[in-house]
Amino acid sequence: MRAYVRVLKQNRLKITPRRKAVIGIFMKCGLNLSPYDVYAKLKKKLPKLGLPTVYRILAELKDSGILVQSLSDDRLLRYALCTLPHQHHHHFTCRKCNRMEEVDFCTFKAVSRFIENRLNAKVETHQLQIGGLCSKCK
Ligand SMILES: [Zn+2]
Ligand SMILES: [Zn+2]
Numbered sequence: 001m002r003a004y005v006r007v008l009k010q011n012r013l014k015i016t017p018r019r020k021a022v023i024g025i026f027m028k029c030g031l032n033l034s035p036y037d038v039y040a041k042l043k044k045k046l047p048k049l050g051l052p053t054v055y056r057i058l059a060e061l062k063d064s065g066i067l068v069q070s071l072s073d074d075r076l077l078r079y080a081l082c083t084l085p086h087q088h089h090h091h092f093t094c095r096k097c098n099r100m101e102e103v104d105f106c107t108f109k110a111v112s113r114f115i116e117n118r119l120n121a122k123v124e125t126h127q128l129q130i131g132g133l134c135s136k137c138k
């Protein structure tokens, strides 16, 4: 949790019990969760917390790099905790159990070079959504 508190501070976000509770949920389960999942899990602990607030907190944590966002097969936005917030990498999500795993590897440089030569453009960003079945589900 301490590392995430540091990231919150770097992003000038206050360390509120709500933000900490949301991070705590992700730390405990290690899964990709929809905003509603997070809301349902926090309902008992924080009965005053509404779904719109959960959406806002998730967006803030995503912007600061603590959470990563993905689109699941059912077109729902889901979030998971990223344990390598300061380096470029990708994520693998299991479509069966929703586990998210870090993929500390990227070969996009070659693709970038190809695109830059072909389109005479400058590539600045890329996103890769990697999904399938994890070691336990395959
Ligand atoms: Zn990550
Ligand atoms: Zn799985």
Ligand SMILES: [Zn+2]
Binding pocket: 088, 089, 090, 105, 106, 107, 108, 126, 128
């Ligand atoms: Zn990459």
